Structures are given as C-alpha cells and as structure tokens.
Amino acid sequence: MYESFNQAPPRLGNQYSGDRVLCSYLRRTLPPDVLEQVEPSLQEMGRLAGGHLYQMQLAYRLHEPQLTQWDAWGERVDRIELTPLWQEAERLAAESGVLAAAYEGRYGRFARSYQFALACLFHPSTDIYTCPLAMTDGAARTLLHSGDRALIERAVPHLTSCDPRQFWTSGQWMTESTGGSDVGRAETLAREHPGGRGTWRLYGRKWFTSAATFQIALLLARPEGNVSGGRGLALFYLETRDESGHLCNIRINRLKDKLGTRKLPAAELSMKATSAYLVMGASNGVANIVPMLHLTRTWNSVTAAAAMRRGLALARDYAAKRVAFGAPLSRKPLHVDTLAGLQAEMEAAFHLAFYLVELIGRDETGEIEAGDSELLRLLTSIVKLTTGRQAIAVASEVLEAFGGAGYLEDTGLPALLRDSQVFPIWEGTTNVLSLDVMRALARSEGLVAYRARLDACLHSAHDAGLLEAARVAQRALAHAEAWLHEVAEHGGPGVDSTSEAGARRFALTLGRALELALLIEQAQWSIDNEQDGRARAAARRFARSGIDLILDVDPADSLALANDEPLPAG
C-alpha cells in the first residue's frame, strides 16, 4: 500500500531548562543562593509542563466542566465536575506551592519572582487553572491587608496551603449584568442580619464568576440604604458551602458558553439571603478590593507572556521539522523574520511582567521607595493592557506559522488563540485600564518614577548595538510626556475628551517604551555576563516594532467613523 507523508508534530522539552529568557532573567535578578534553592522545583515544573501535563492537555482536549443542577430525586445540587486536567492541576498547584511560595517568607522580596516563575511554567499546560490561583492569591493578600484577624485566621491558612485537602480557592465576584467596567452600577443588595453578630444577608445575581468550585469569595454588594455608585458598595467575604459541601443559599444558574478558556467553569449565580461578612467597612468596596485586582492583573500579565512563550516554543520546534520548497521553515528567511518578530514581542512582554512582579515583591516586604510605590500602582494597569494585546497578536501569528494545522482543533493549537483573547477583556479591558492610567497620573508622581526607571535601564547600556534602541525608547517617552503635557494644559488628564480618546495609545506607548528599556537592560547584562547576544537581538528587533503609538487624530473623524455619522466634505 502506498504510504503517504505524515508530518511530525511539534514537541515540547523541559519548559524551564529550554527557556533561555526565563533562565537568564532569573540568573540576573535572583541572588545565587536563592536560585540554587528554587531551581530544582522550577526544573520539575518545567519537566511536567513539557511532558505529563502537556500530554494530558492534548488527551483531554474535548473534556469540559459539567454542571449538574438537580439530582435524580429532584434535589437542587448545583455540582460542577472539573476536567481531569483541572483536578490534577488543583492538586499540583497546592503541592508545588504555586501560591504558597509567595507567603512562606523564605525568599523575602524574591519570593514573588520565584512564585511567578513557577506560574509561568504551570500556566500554559493547565488550561488556565491560573485563573483560580490568581483570585486566590488576590483574596489572601486582600484579607491580610484588611487586618481582620478573624477572617485572616479562618481563610488565609487554607488559601495558602500546600496540602490539597486543605487548599481553598476564592472567587472574585464583581461583574453583574449592569456592568463589569462600570461596576458601581451593581445591584446586589446586602441586609444586616438582626442579632447576627456582624452577619449580612446578600440578594442578587453575579453575571461572571470564574472557577466556580471556589470555597470562598470576595464580592461587592450594596448595604441597604447606601448611596448609589461605587462608593456605596461594600466588600464582603462569604463561604460558598456548608460543612457537608452544599452551596449555602447560592444557585448556579448556568455555566458560560465561552469562546475560549473552556476548561474554566465560569458561572452565573444567584444569591438569596446568602450569609456574608463585611471586609473593611460598609462602603468603599471598589477601593477596598483594589489589592485583589492588583494581583489578578499581575497574574494576567505573567500568564499572557507565558502563553506567548508556549506558542513560540511550539512554532520554533515545528519550523525546524516542517519542510517547504526544499528547506525547513527555520531556514526560510521570511518565516525566520516572522518568528523573530514574535520572539521579540514575547521577550519584551516577559520583562515588563516580571518587572511588575519585582515591584510587588519589594512592596510586600517593605523594601520599596515611595516613588516606586507610585510606579507600582501605575504599572499594574499599563502592564496588563500592554501584554494582553501582545498575547493575541502573537497567538494569531503562531497559528499561521503552522499553516492549515494551526486551524485544526486536534492539534491543540487553536486554543492558544481562543484562550489569549480573554487577556485583554477580564480584569479590566484595554480602554478601561487606559483611563485608569490617566486618572492615576492625575493623582500621582508615577511618571517621574517611570522615567527614572527607564533612564536607569538605558544608562546601563553601553554596547554600541543597543544605542539606537535606547534612543527609540527615549523618543517614545518624550513624545508621551509632551502629549500628556498638552492634554493637561487643554483640560486636565482623565477629564477631557482629547485625553480620553488618546488614552489607549498613550498607555500602550508607556508600556512598550518600558518593555524596550527593560529588554535593553537585560541585553546588556546578558552580553556582559553570558556572552550571549540574543537578548540584544530581541531589543533591536523590538525597537523597530512600533514603540511610539501616539497619533494626532481628529475627533470629528473618529465620531464619523465609529458611529457612521455624517461628516461634511468641506
């Protein structure tokens, strides 16, 4: 029988030792004794991510979480069965300390870098199990920040446990059908329970509640009689199940039928007289939940970079195997040029995300200066929105790099694109975070600290091959500052329609300029210490990939285009 050609599929090796960018970054930023201690667990996670977990991911590709609302005898049960990989990920996340690493206090300010290095390896092979981890991390930090001893003692040991039997995850229930961005319109009502010693009863419907097998949730609800808007909302803590595992006055109405993240059970649920406790007072909930959002946005940024890295690892392996027009794709100049551009985007995103992680590590251990504290608040939004957009662009190109195979479900590749599409939507959309940036700049000196950091990176560069790239970063920042100055003179940041309309281009310019600067810093270090020019190549390539995105746009043109309104030709 005639044997036709079968293409060898892409393969993954150890995702830690094969990750030059992550390994080199950790060598630069971690003290050698810390690196020596954490490296075995990174090696192990890298081995699982490229082996067992990846194989499970492919094998259980068609499995999705199942919601059973009623049992055979008519009892309402609202039970969610997770996919086999999620069950495995839940156990592994606890045992390998993907969350606990940040709370054990063993590595001081470097604990966060270690934790997110683990998360970076864990994420792409566990079908977004990092979503519940992000919210759980955010909940633990928010409870610790609240100073509420009873809640801390009750929940934090579970949220940070390495024992899968003790480990709890948390939900973050903000979005209602009235709005996720404009969360101040939330309708969930809270009534103080008479004689309930601080217990409240909640009534309402939450429209998106991810990873709906959580044991606790932090959520927003409006105490009866409070003013409308965000200030009238309060932050609440609740436990979802009683001791026998039944949901406590919570009904899961349905699971969301999503484009991607399909292994992640995201539910719509209703609360009727559901018991909850106030966290940090009976108002200002939107402000009080901010520590949680800072962390979930950081997870979003790191996992966006990790997803890009996975796509590239597969595309690179495939390019070495796939022959077209007489040579492997890895030797075809235009394919090489395409992958090089993607690699530069990924390296830039990685360094920006991990710089944010470094700042969090210093903040949590009290080793942060005032200016960097303001920079941290500013960067959370910038990093999330910048890396979220990059992840989609990279994933889309990665699929194309596989040709027709990239479009076939049973290669496992389309999920890379579908799952990436969520990065810019949840935890704040690109536009909404860009407006946050404008508001943050109106209140703080974050841009001064931003400039100081960018300058420090660029001043570290003395290799002649990096100087033009450094000038590109400088020019982009100068343009951004000039634009900000202009809109501030015009009406003040965040309040004027010109600054609103340009906020996204401005925020992305700040994101990309700092990415370039951080890449340059890494490149110089790598040249000096590793005699390796690859990070320099990434910096040089990234510098030519559109750093300054600020444009002069006529608002009348925009109105006419967006709303298809008449625009006089004269």
Ligand SMILES: Cc1cc2nc3c(=O)[nH]c(=O)nc-3n(C[C@H](O)[C@H](O)[C@H](O)COP(=O)(O)OP(=O)(O)OC[C@H]3O[C@@H](n4cnc5c(N)ncnc54)[C@H](O)[C@@H]3O)c2cc1C
């Ligand atoms: C898979 C998934 C899981 C989720 N999980 C959770 C969860 O666990 N908990 C939770 O609370 N939420 C969750 N969400 C909800 C998510 O956070 C919101 O969908 C998101 O914040 C956007 O809110 P929205 O859907 O109301 O969109 P809208 O706010 O209606 O936004 C629509 C569009 O308008 C734009 N826009 C809005 N305001 C402005 C403005 N002022 N200027 C310019 N543009 C603007 C937005 O950028 C967007 O493009 C999840 C969403 C998804 C997709």
